[in-house]
Amino acid sequence: xxxxxxxxxxxxxxxxxxxxxxxxxxxxxxxxxxxxxxxxxxxxxxxxxxxxxxxxxxxxxxxxxxxxxxxxxxxxxxxxxxxxxxxxxxxxxxxxxxxxxxxxxxxxxxxxxxxxxxxxxxxxxxxxxxxxxxxxxxxxxxxxxxxxxxxxxxxxxxxxxxxxxxxxxxxxxxxxxxxxxxxxxxxxxxxxxxxxxxxxxxxxxxxxxxxxxxxxxxxxxxxxxxxxxxxxxxxxxxxxxxxxxxxxxxxxxxxxxxxxxxxxxxxxx
Amino acid sequence: xxxxxxxxxxxxxxxxxxxxxxxxxxxxxxxxxxxxxxxxxxxxxxxxxxxxxxxxxxxxxxxxxxxxxxxxxxxxxxxxxxxxxxxxxxxxxxxxxxxxxxxxxxxxxxxxxxxxxxxxxxxxxxxxxxxxxxxxxxxxxxxxxxxxxxxxxxxxxxxxxxxxxxxxxxxxxxxxxxxxxxxxxxxxxxxxxxxxxxxxxxxxxxxxxxxxxxxxxxxxxxxxxxxxxxxxxxxxxxxxxxxxxxxxxxxxxxxxxxxxxxxxxxxxxxxxxxxxxxxxxxxxxxxxxxxxxxxxxxxxxxxxxxxxxxxxxxxxxxxxxxxxxxxxxxxxxxxx
Numbered sequence: 001x002x003x004x005x006x007x008x009x010x011x012x013x014x015x016x017x018x019x020x021x022x023x024x025x026x027x028x029x030x031x032x033x034x035x036x037x038x039x040x041x042x043x044x045x046x047x048x049x050x051x052x053x054x055x056x057x058x059x060x061x062x063x064x065x066x067x068x069x070x071x072x073x074x075x076x077x078x079x080x081x082x083x084x085x086x087x088x089x090x091x092x093x094x095x096x097x098x099x100x101x102x103x104x105x106x107x108x109x110x111x112x113x114x115x116x117x118x119x120x121x122x123x124x125x126x127x128x129x130x131x132x133x134x135x136x137x138x139x140x141x142x143x144x145x146x147x148x149x150x151x152x153x154x155x156x157x158x159x160x161x162x163x164x165x166x167x168x169x170x171x172x173x174x175x176x177x178x179x180x181x182x183x184x185x186x187x188x189x190x191x192x193x194x195x196x197x198x199x200x201x202x203x204x205x206x207x208x209x210x211x212x213x214x215x216x217x218x219x220x221x222x223x224x225x226x227x228x229x230x231x232x233x234x235x236x237x238x239x240x241x242x243x244x245x246x247x248x249x250x251x252x253x254x255x256x257x258x259x260x261x262x263x264x265x266x267x268x269x
Numbered sequence: 270x271x272x273x274x275x276x277x278x279x280x281x282x283x284x285x286x287x288x289x290x291x292x293x294x295x296x297x298x299x300x301x302x303x304x305x306x307x308x309x310x311x312x313x314x315x316x317x318x319x320x321x322x323x324x325x326x327x328x329x330x331x332x333x334x335x336x337x338x339x340x341x342x343x344x345x346x347x348x349x350x351x352x353x354x355x356x357x358x359x360x361x362x363x364x365x366x367x368x369x370x371x372x373x374x375x376x377x378x379x380x381x382x383x384x385x386x387x388x389x390x391x392x393x394x395x396x397x398x399x400x401x402x403x404x405x406x407x408x409x410x411x412x413x414x415x416x417x418x419x420x421x422x423x424x425x426x427x428x429x430x431x432x433x434x435x436x437x438x439x440x441x442x443x444x445x446x447x448x449x450x451x452x453x454x455x456x457x458x459x460x461x462x463x464x465x466x467x468x469x470x471x472x473x474x475x476x477x478x479x480x481x482x483x484x485x486x487x488x489x490x491x492x493x494x495x496x497x498x499x500x501x502x503x504x505x506x507x508x509x510x511x512x513x514x515x516x517x518x519x520x521x522x523x524x525x526x527x528x529x530x531x532x533x534x535x536x537x538x539x540x541x542x543x544x545x546x547x548x549x550x551x552x553x554x555x556x557x558x559x560x561x562x563x564x565x566x567x568x569x570x571x572x573x574x575x576x577x578x579x580x581x582x583x584x585x586x587x588x589x590x591x592x593x594x595x596x597x598x599x600x601x602x603x604x605x
Contacts, residue, residue: 045429045458136547151314151549178456181314181486186530187545208458215543252459253489256516256531260493261467 003035005071006170006202007056012065013226014051025051027226028065033170038196038203040213040234042249043223049206052223053172056204058083085114088168092175094155098147104158105142108132111162131164135191153184160191167199174206189216210249214238222246274480275302275325275364275447280338282324285331290554293336294320296504302447305473307481309495309512311488311527315550317504318484319369322449325482326364327355342446361392365445369452372432375424382420385439392443405442411475412438412468430461434468441478448472449482454490466494489531492516500524503550503561510586520583520593523562525601560591568597 014026025048033039041049054060055067058080067074069083077083091097098107108128112118119127129139135157147155156176163171173192177185193216195201207213213220213234220237222230222245230243241247254260282295294317302308312318320333327347329335340347342363350358360366368374376384385405389396402420409416414434424432433453441448450469454462472478483494491498491512498515500508500523508521519525529544548565551557559574560566566573573591583593592598 044460153314154549182488183313183486183527183530183546185545186543187547189543190545208460210459248460252463254462254487254493256489256492261463261470 003037005032006035006037006069007031007033008068008071010066010068012052012055012062012067014048014055014060015063024226026055026062029226029228030065031221031228031231033202033204035169035202036196036200037219038192038205038217039219039221040205040207040217041221041223042207042210042213043245044208044249047223048226049223050174053089053174053204053206056170057087057089057172081114084168085116085166086168087170087172088163088166089172089174090156090159090163090176093179094152094159095147097159098155100147102146104145104147104150105139108158108162108165111165114166127165128161131161134164134194135161136187137161153180153187156180156184156188157191160188160195163195164199168201170202170204171195172204172206175208176205177207177212178209185212192216208249209253210238210246211253211255222249272303273301274304274306274343275482276339276341276344277301277325278339278341280321280324280340281336282320282329282338283334283336284320285334286554287332292553294333294504294553295324296553297338298501298504298506300499300506300509302480302482304479306497307483307495309483309485309491309498310501311485311491311498311524312501313486313527313546313550316501318501319451320504321501322366322451322482322484326366326449327359328352357392361388361440361443362445364447364449365440365443367437367440367448367450367453370456372429372436372456374436375432377424380421380423381427381435381439385420385442388439388442408442409435409438411477412472414438429457430464433457433461433465437465437468437472441472444477446478447480447482448478449484451484452486453483455485455487462490466490469494487531488516488528500527503557504553505561505589506580506587507562507589508586509580510588514584514586518584520586520588520598521590522566522568522598522601525598526567529601560589562590567601568592570597 010030012026012029013024016023016025029052041052043049051060055062058074105128109124112124132139137157177188180188192203196203205213205216217234220232220234221228222243224245230237230246237246238250241250277298277300280295280298284292284294286292298321300308310318323333325340327350330352335348347359347363382405386401389401405420406416409419412434419431419435454465457465485491495512497511499506500515502523508515508519508524515524516528519528526546530546531543546565551561551564559576560578563569563573570592578589578591580587580589
């Protein structure tokens, strides 16, 4: 791969608290993310994957180590807004990302505030419509609707519509599918692939489900207790896992073809 | 004792909205649960899974009303009781629930032992405190917890997996006949999920609980958990058969599509694309003339939208589709 580096982290750490109560959420992590790559951070709850994602978003400051974005130290971008124009996120719970008191459309429109120059009213409306169509929602369906009137799957698509409007270089998707049900999950993944293919976006996909990660990503990073314990291509990691953590994660996925838990099943009805 | 622990007969349950509209959330569901059986109920959000559970537990609190039907546990009807009677006589003892957001269902201002004591006291007012505490210790150690520490902790002090165990421990304190697990694992990561399922199986082996209704939208999980599966869509069962039948040889377009939208980390599966089911389930505030899945069905035929589709036996299981026994059905979902 010869694509330029998007993110580069060197011995990155984040410690919360100090003294005896210090908790190391991310411990001496080094990695690099290339342009137009989809990488996945996989690990159990509390392994530090979200903290790492937040550092990439400049929502957390590393306590130690260096983080470079496009070759420059991340803190050097000055106003965080400059960073957020290029790096955007989709979070786990879409309902907590929208204000309940405003219509969805007006909130999508307000994302234009992030731009240095606001487009004309007409253009904004058109781009919102276009973004909604991109995520398979007819603009009429959500006309005048408030967040609580939509289902979880629809709301998650609204968050993605926002990404289609902002067109950042990097998208951080933090467990975007864990709150939606199985049938919407497939469509959310489709939109992520679409973002990568049509807008050549770099995507950091954070998840606990190694199966999902395997499906979407170009490389996998397995995290455990704040450290990256294994990394590699999805095929390598899932078929020839070296670390016990990876083996455990793979073993824990309920798969239809493999025995998952031993049990004497009673005779079915 | 009757053969079946739980019998649900043609249950119909509706909500009344504040505009007076009637939403028929569960529309004619029947099933029977044997001793030791686990029935999985699958379906997407909003298909009526949780309402069905409330219906089975007799939790008819407005705006939820019973339209018709009957629920029997060990041959006795549990319907027609006041909420107070229901709580005392049915909940916890005959049927208990493991809630969906188990991690948020513990009161953060009270210790685990206080909440567990409440559970016992509400059914047995005369019990003495010392006796209860010993009982709790015994039960919590049996489910693999460090009983003394856990019982004296506040929920915030415990990690997610332990909290989940506590919730299960409290729900099953009174050895309920039927346990309803309403998406017990959807908020957990895959590893914790596995340990929770393992715990539920242990409880069954120790005969603390006997049968279970397991509600989820993850069909692959049901493959390992339940012995039979009912797929629910728009308030009705659309397919009801053994796990093998439903997962590997579904005969209803919706259950096949649901299976097709799953993905797995198996070698060589990367080329297999999960297929999303586009569209949304129908609104239930009006009478739907034909098959409820017709609007989204990939193999819809011209006569699907006209007459209501009754559930019938096809290939040894119950299916609600006119074309269940034709080759048409094989076109949905694809390889699993």
